[in-house]
Amino acid sequence: xxxxxxxxxxxxxxxxxxxxxxxxxxxxxxxxxxxxxxxxxxxxxxxxxxxxxxxxxxxxxxxxxxxxxxxxxxxxxxxxxxxxxxxxxxxxxxxxxxxxxxxxxxxxxx
Amino acid sequence: xxxxxxxxxxxxxxxxxxxxxxxxxxxxxxxxxxxxxxxxxxxxxxxxxxxxxxxxxxxxxxxxxxxxxxxxxxxxxxxxxxxxxxxxxxxxxxxxxxxxxxxxxxxxxxxxxxxxxxxxxxxxxxxxxxxxxxxxxxxxxxxxxxxxxxxxxxxxxxxxxxxxxxxxxxxxxxxxxxxxxxxxxxxxxxxxxxxxxxxxxxxxxxxxxxxxxxxxxxxxxxxxxxxxxxxxxxxxxxxxxxxxxxxxxxxxxxxxxxxxxxxxxxxxxxxxxxxxxxxxxxxxxxxxxxxxxxxxxxxxxxxxxxxxxxxxxxxxxxxxxxxxxxxxxxxxxxxxxxxxxxxxxxxxxxxxxxxxxxxxxxxxxxxxxxxxxxxxxxxxxxxxxxxxxxxxxxxxxxxxxxxxxxxxxxxxxxxxxxxxxxxxxxxxxxxxxxxxxxxxxxxxxxxxxxxxxxxxxxxxxxxxxxxxxxxxxxxxxxxxxxxxxxxxxxxxxxxxxxxxxxxxxxxxxxxxxxxxxxxxxxxxxxxxxxxxxxxxxxxxxxxxxxxxxxxxxxxxxxxxxxxxxxxxxxxxxxxxxxxxxxxxxxxxxxxxxxxxxxxxxxxxxxxxxxxxxxxxxxxxxxxxxxxxxxxxxxxxxxxxxxxxxxxxxxxxxxxxxxxxxxxxxxxxxxxxxxxxxxxxxxxxxxxxxxxxxxxxxxxxxxxxxxxxxxxxxxxxxxxxxxxxxxxxxxxxxxxxxxxxxxxxxxxxxxxxxxxxxxxxxxxxxxxxxxxxxxxxxxxxxxxxxxxxxxxxxxxxxxxxxxxxxxxxxxxx
Numbered sequence: 001x002x003x004x005x006x007x008x009x010x011x012x013x014x015x016x017x018x019x020x021x022x023x024x025x026x027x028x029x030x031x032x033x034x035x036x037x038x039x040x041x042x043x044x045x046x047x048x049x050x051x052x053x054x055x056x057x058x059x060x061x062x063x064x065x066x067x068x069x070x071x072x073x074x075x076x077x078x079x080x081x082x083x084x085x086x087x088x089x090x091x092x093x094x095x096x097x098x099x100x101x102x103x104x105x106x107x108x109x110x
Numbered sequence: 111x112x113x114x115x116x117x118x119x120x121x122x123x124x125x126x127x128x129x130x131x132x133x134x135x136x137x138x139x140x141x142x143x144x145x146x147x148x149x150x151x152x153x154x155x156x157x158x159x160x161x162x163x164x165x166x167x168x169x170x171x172x173x174x175x176x177x178x179x180x181x182x183x184x185x186x187x188x189x190x191x192x193x194x195x196x197x198x199x200x201x202x203x204x205x206x207x208x209x210x211x212x213x214x215x216x217x218x219x220x221x222x223x224x225x226x227x228x229x230x231x232x233x234x235x236x237x238x239x240x241x242x243x244x245x246x247x248x249x250x251x252x253x254x255x256x257x258x259x260x261x262x263x264x265x266x267x268x269x270x271x272x273x274x275x276x277x278x279x280x281x282x283x284x285x286x287x288x289x290x291x292x293x294x295x296x297x298x299x300x301x302x303x304x305x306x307x308x309x310x311x312x313x314x315x316x317x318x319x320x321x322x323x324x325x326x327x328x329x330x331x332x333x334x335x336x337x338x339x340x341x342x343x344x345x346x347x348x349x350x351x352x353x354x355x356x357x358x359x360x361x362x363x364x365x366x367x368x369x370x371x372x373x374x375x376x377x378x379x380x381x382x383x384x385x386x387x388x389x390x391x392x393x394x395x396x397x398x399x400x401x402x403x404x405x406x407x408x409x410x411x412x413x414x415x416x417x418x419x420x421x422x423x424x425x426x427x428x429x430x431x432x433x434x435x436x437x438x439x440x441x442x443x444x445x446x447x448x449x450x451x452x453x454x455x456x457x458x459x460x461x462x463x464x465x466x467x468x469x470x471x472x473x474x475x476x477x478x479x480x481x482x483x484x485x486x487x488x489x490x491x492x493x494x495x496x497x498x499x500x501x502x503x504x505x506x507x508x509x510x511x512x513x514x515x516x517x518x519x520x521x522x523x524x525x526x527x528x529x530x531x532x533x534x535x536x537x538x539x540x541x542x543x544x545x546x547x548x549x550x551x552x553x554x555x556x557x558x559x560x561x562x563x564x565x566x567x568x569x570x571x572x573x574x575x576x577x578x579x580x581x582x583x584x585x586x587x588x589x590x591x592x593x594x595x596x597x598x599x600x601x602x603x604x605x606x607x608x609x610x611x612x613x614x615x616x617x618x619x620x621x622x623x624x625x626x627x628x629x630x631x632x633x634x635x636x637x638x639x640x641x642x643x644x645x646x647x648x649x650x651x652x653x654x655x656x657x658x659x660x661x662x663x664x665x666x667x668x669x670x671x672x673x674x675x676x677x678x679x680x681x682x683x684x685x686x687x688x689x690x691x692x693x694x695x696x697x698x699x700x701x702x703x704x705x706x707x708x709x710x711x712x713x714x715x716x717x718x719x720x721x722x723x724x725x726x727x728x729x730x731x732x733x734x735x736x737x738x739x740x741x742x743x744x745x746x747x748x749x750x751x752x753x754x755x756x757x758x759x760x761x762x763x764x765x766x767x768x769x770x771x772x773x774x775x776x777x778x779x780x781x782x783x784x785x786x787x788x789x790x791x792x793x794x795x796x797x798x799x800x801x802x803x804x805x806x807x808x809x810x811x812x813x814x815x816x817x818x819x820x821x822x823x824x825x826x827x828x829x830x831x832x833x834x835x836x837x838x839x840x841x842x843x844x845x846x847x848x849x850x851x852x853x854x855x856x857x858x859x860x861x862x863x864x865x866x867x868x869x870x871x872x873x874x875x876x877x878x879x880x881x882x883x884x885x886x887x888x889x890x891x892x893x894x895x896x897x898x899x900x901x902x903x904x905x906x907x908x909x910x911x912x913x914x915x916x917x918x919x920x921x922x
Contacts, residue, residue, distance in 0.1 A: 006914035014286060015626070015652035018913035029913060033295050033626050034440065050668045053656040055629040058448075062629035064656035064664055069629070073445060101916055 001089065003098040009035065012097070017052040017061070020099060027088060028052035029097060030072055032059060038072035039090040039099055045083035115139035115411065116201055116210040118191050118355065123384030123400040124216035125151035125172055130408030132181045138412060141183045142208055144201070147239055148188030150178065155397060157243050161271030167240060194359040196377055212379055212411060215356055215367060219349040219385040219395075224259070228321030234343045237268045249342040252276030257330045257340040259318050261288040265346030266305065272342070273310050280311040280338045282318055282330065284347075287614070292436045296452075296459050296625065297475040299614035303457075304432045313338075315648065351386045351393060364388045371417035372410045373403055383407045389418060398423050424485045435481035438471030438488040439463065446470070451502045454619045460502055461625070467495040480504035519572040528573060529566045534559035536573055543577040550574070567595065591631040593617075593624045598851035602638055611643050613650060627653075634852035637739065640775050641847045644889035657737035661897045662719055665712065670719060672711040673736035674726050675772065678746045678764035678784075679707030688729030696722050706743030706781060708734055717911040723898035732772075732896035739853075740775045741782075741843075744768040745793065749786030749803065758803035760786035763832060767801075770836060771843060773894040774886070777850040777859070780843065795823045798856040799839055808835040812842055812868070813860040821857055824865050827873040841872045841879040844886035 012018045012031040019042060020027045026042040028051050036059070042052050049065030059072045069078040076084040089100035115131075117124050120143055128151075131139065143150075151173040159165035178185050186203070193202040200207040221236035223229055235245045246268070250256070254277050258269045261283030273279045281288075287298030288305075302312045317333040321343055330338050351366035362368040362376035366388030373381050373389075383403050385395060394400055399420050409416035424437035440463045449462040458476035462469055462484065469487045474480075483505045487494060494501055524537030534557050542556040553570060554560055560567040575582040589595040596604070601620065610616045613635050617627060627635070632653035639647040657663050662670035674689065689709055693701050699713040714722060723733075735742060744767050747753065749760030764784040771780075783794030784801045794800030796816035800823045802809045807830035811823035827838050842856075845868065850859035860868055871878050900906070 004914075004916060006916070011909075011913055013652055013909075018909075021912045021915040021917050023917040026912070035290075047666065048668070050664075053660070053664065053668075055632060055655070056626075056652065057628045057632060058624060058626045059446075060628075065666070067629065097913075099914075099916075 001100050002102040003091075004101045005096050006099045007097055009037070009092050009095050009097055012037070015056045017054075017056065019052050022101070026050075026052070027099070029090060029099065030056055030061060032056060032072070035092070037090050037092055037097055039088040040070070040072065040075050041085040041087075043085065044068055044070075045077070045085060046081070051085065112137060112140050113211040114209060115141045115212050115214065116208055117141065117143045117214045117216060118201065119216035119218055119384070119386075120145035120147070120149075120151045120173075120185075120187070121216055121218045121384055122151070122154055122172075122397060123218075123404050124214065126401050126404035127214065127216070127383060127407045127411075128173070128181075128183065130405060131411065134408060135412055136181065139212070141181075142186060142210075143178070143183055144186045144189055144191050144203070146188070146190050147241070149240065150174070150185060150187060152240065154239070157237075157240065158267040158271055160240075161243050161246060161268065162274040163247075163271075164274075191355060194355055194380075196359055196380070199379065210379075212381065214407065214411075215375070215380065215382040215386060216384045217352040217355060217386045220352045221345060222348040222350050223345050224318060224347055226318055226320050228323060228327070229345070231321055231323045231327045231343075232325065233323070233327035233341060234321060234345065236345050237264055238349070246272065246342065246344065247275070250275040250277050251341070253278065254341040255339045256280070256342040256344065257282060257338050258344045258346055259330070260344075260346035260348065261285070261312065261314070262291070262346065262348070263289060264349075265344070266301075268344045268346055269305070269310050270308070272344075273308060277342070278311075279309075280313060280340075281305075282316040282332065282338075283312065283314045284317055286315055288312065288314070289434075292473075293434065293475075294440060294461060294473050294625075295614045296450075296461070296618055297434065297436075297473050299612060299618055300457055300459055300475045301432050301434065303615070311338075349385070349395070351388070353386060356382070356386070364391070366393050369418075371406075371419075373407045373418055374410060381407055381410060389420065392420060394420070396423050421489070424481065433476055433478050435474040435478035436472065437481070437485045438469070440471035440473050448625055449498075449502050450623070450625055452618055452621050454621050459618060462502055464494065464498075467493050467498075469494055469501075516572060516576060519569065520576045522573075528569050529557075529559040539570060539573045540577050543574050548574075548578060548581070590634060591628055593622045593627050593631050594620060596620055598634065601635070602642075602849075602851070605638055605642055611639065611646050613639065613653060633658075637775060637777065637852050640893075641777075641889070644892050658739070660716065660719065661723075661733055661737060661901060662714070663737045667713075669713045669715060671736070672714050672719070672722060672726075673704065673708050673734035674731040675734040675768075676708055676731075677768050678744055678761050680746075680761060680765065681709075685729060685731060688726060688731065692722050692725050695725070704736070704743075706736075707745050708736065708743060710736070720902045720907045720910050724902040727896070727899050727902060733898045735772065738775070739778050740773070740780065741768070741771040742779050744771075744782040744784060745797070746784045747786050747791035749784075753786055755789060756786035756803070757805050758786060758808065758832075760784045760792065760801075760803050763801065763803075763808070763835065764792075766832075767836060767839060770840060770890075773896075774843065774847070774890060775893060776843065776847055777852050778855045780846075780856065782839075796820065797823065799823075799842060801835060801839070806830060808832065810835060810838055813857040813865070815855060815857045819857075824860070826865070826869060837879060837883055838872060840886050841882035842868070844882040844889075845871055847886075847889075848882075 006020050014031055015033050017028045017030040027039050028042040030038045042050050044063040046068050047065055049063040051061050051063055053064045054061040060069050062069050068081045075087040091098050153170045153172050156170040189203045191201050191203055200209045221238045235242050250272055256272045256277045256279045258265045258281045261281050269279045269281045287295045288301050319333045320331045321327055322329040322331055327340055327343050330340050353363045353367050356367045357363045367375055367382040367386050369375055369382050369387045369389050375382050384400050403418055406416040406418045445465050447464045451460040461473045463471040468491050472484045522536050526536045528534055528536050538557050539559055542553050547553045547556045560570045590598045608619055610619055616635050633655055636650050636653040651659050662672055693711055696718045698711045702710045704710050744764040746761045746764030750756035750758055780798045782799045783792040783797040785792040785794045786803050794802055796814040800811050809828045810826045812826045814823035815821040829835050846856050
């Protein structure tokens with residue numbers, strides 16, 4: 001694991017998200033109503049909508065462009081829609097949000 | 111030889127250590143007990159009843175002078191230890207030095223005081239010890255005002271105690287709901303409701319900016335500008351371990367004094383216990399783990415092997431009769447599932463969090479009788495798969511056959527109450543059904559069952575089904591979304607009828623089946639609450655669609671479009687220059703004129719929005735709300751000012767209407783048009799409200815459309831007076847705001863309610879029109895303001911950019 005401190009938990013709105021820029025596109029870091037955090041690629045597989053701008057409900061987010069719903073745990077589209085986005089390990093320690101960037105780096109090496 | 115033990119601090123943890131030592135080995139140590147407070151050990155947890163007047167100090171003393179004397183403990187109360195000299199093994203006070211063989215540090219914790227202006231004023235107190243409590247009691251005159259900063263356990267206990275002493279109490283809490291560490295939003299809402307019913311005012315999402323006053327405290331000012339008068343301010347935002355002595359002595363200190371499993375610090379001769387210690391990177395505040403520590407400290411001192419192992423602790427809290435229980439980990443997370451049970455009528459909320467068929471956390475409010483059983487399941491890691499279906503109903507419902515809801519209803523006796531609101535029992539419903547009421551509406555009309563809050567509807571239907579057998583067809587539900595069977599109209603009615611003023615309140619009282627709603631009910635609820643409670647409700651930005659949350663329209667590539675307001679479609683060379691400058695400065699790829707007579711700057715990056723808005727603000731322009739379910743544009747023609755056919759000043763009226771209506775939120779977007787003559791160059795007769803000027807005055811028509819459907823407006827009223835034209839327009843918009851379902855344009859709403867009813871309320875009943883206008887104006891006193899200016903403030907801007915940029919690190 002390569003944990004990178006990306007900021008304070010309080011910098012992410014409750015039931016909202018913030019972006020982390022990487023060389024391989026943006027990662028959306030979500031914060032649920034209970035302060036759990038999730039990291040998903042910020043690109044809806046349907047038409048590329050920014051998931052970070054979607055409405056967060058429970059452990060789901062709805063894409064702002066065409067209302068596809070994704071499970072924040074698995075990155076999988078819900079209901080009749082098929083597809084998914086990559087998820088990345090993320091955790092909170094002492095009020096700081098840590099993102100595992102290992103996978104992003106591996107993909108860049110490949 | 112008897113060894114010398116010095117104890118610094120007479121709190122609950124050290125008190126328990128002394129008890130263990132006195133019991134196990136009364137002669138092992140010569141003990142000297144120092145305490146900065148001029149008194150011995152008392153039960154700190156019971157300070158709340160002392161504050162409220164339910165108990166006296168004498169009743170909460172755990173060890174009195176006789177107790178210490180009988181056990182030969184030398185007490186040095188009111189004497190501050192100022193230094194520990196580890197090399198010479200002595201502690202230093204103003205009265206001299208005391209030597210030790212073993213030292214126990216039990217300095218506890220100190221209240222955290224937020225560094226705001228005015229914190230040193232007289233009348234600002236913390237809530238930690240008996241002196242604080244006495245200070246609060248002294249200030250607690252009936253009718254005097256108290257502000258408690260901090261809505262955690264301690265703050266709420268202080269608030270409840272002061273309220274019981276007759277004070278007018280306000281609690282300021284930084285987070286979105288009370289006790290956010292122990293409770294989820296739904297339980298926090300129920301707690302808030304219970305406290306408010308006791309007359310305590312709760313202000314969540316409130317950041318304290320300053321404490322105001324000359325010689326002593328007079329008021330508390332919040333960041334949002336709210337001010338609360340205060341004769342007493344209680345700081346209860348949190349505590350931190352009191353580690354100064356240990357730090358000065360060079361002991362290893364993290365957030366607390368670092369100890370090993372035996373509670374020994376980095377100096378083998380020194381132990382520490384209680385709230386001042388840090389064990390395995392954890393701090394401790396609840397009393398149960400402190401008592402466990404005390405046991406280990408006593409054993410270690412007596413040379414026995416012992417190790418402190420923190421166990422999971424449950425919090426069962428009694429805040430002035432509010433029944434709360436929480437245990438384990440109840441945050442949402444990977445692979446976790448929720449089971450939620452709500453009983454709005456009894457104010458009950460239960461939530462179980464499950465991972466891999468094991469219960470890992472629970473939050474309960476209102477009925478906590480099963481808390482211990484659930485806590486047991488969490489601690490034991492019991493496989494709950496076999497009882498999952500009925501788990502939430504507790505131990506009483508386990509072990510039997512899987513309950514069938516139909517069988518349960520069929521088994522109910524005739525006198526069993528089905529509808530709590532109207533006191534309707536099962537027998538009455540059965541009689542009505544047998545008498546020919548075979549639809550839900552008919553049963554409602556006959557018995558009133560399920561006609562008030564509606565939460566018993568499912569039960570009523572089951573009674574009907576059990577009575578009718580196969581003849582009963584459950585009507586297709588038209589709920590507003592998958593989270594509820596209630597329709598938009600029912601939800602709107604119940605929000606008003608039950609006085610629901612927050613999204614958690616609606617979800618709890620109306621029995622939402624999900625913990626946090628979904629993308630279709632949340633924006634609707636947010637709108638309904640804004641429209642119904644303009645002064646009390648605070649807009650929930652996270653319940654808004656992206657465009658309204660970001661005050662710009664998102665485009666297919668994730669960029670935004672920016673449309674400054676041009677009142678009535680009129681602009682100036684200066685404004686045009688500012689727009690052109692902004693387009694250049696931020697590299698806007700397309701500048702386009704819109705159908706509503708505005709200029710659209712397309713392709714703006716999110717992080718550039720606040721700076722661009724600030725530039726446009728500086729040139730006197732505000733948001734055009736081209737993104738909102740609200741007043742969009744008032745399109746005008748040039749009218750009598752320049753046009754040779756113009757009959758009235760249509761441009762002036764358009765500007766006036768736009769200045770009246772802008773910033774208001776509505777169920778869907780609202781567009782107006784004002785034409786200066788029947789040639790209708792502003793295309794007013796396909797707008798939501800269209801005004802066509804004629805020689806004799808103004809013809810107002812409503813409910814047009816020019817989108818997916820094209821529909822001409824219908825005539826509403828004619829008036830010679832420009833003032834009346836504005837009044838009728840505002841009253842129409844307000845009626846639409848109050849009655850329409852979310853995402854219905856005015857033409858859809860008018861089609862449902864009928865134009866005649868709208869006319870009667872807006873045109874004919876003048877008193878009603880005035881009342882509608884007054885309610886609109888009240889709402890506008892809050893919402894007629896520029897959101898761009900708010901978000902363009904320097905302190906807001908970082909939130910619009912990325913949280914972090916790892917593009918360089920990821921490329922390595």
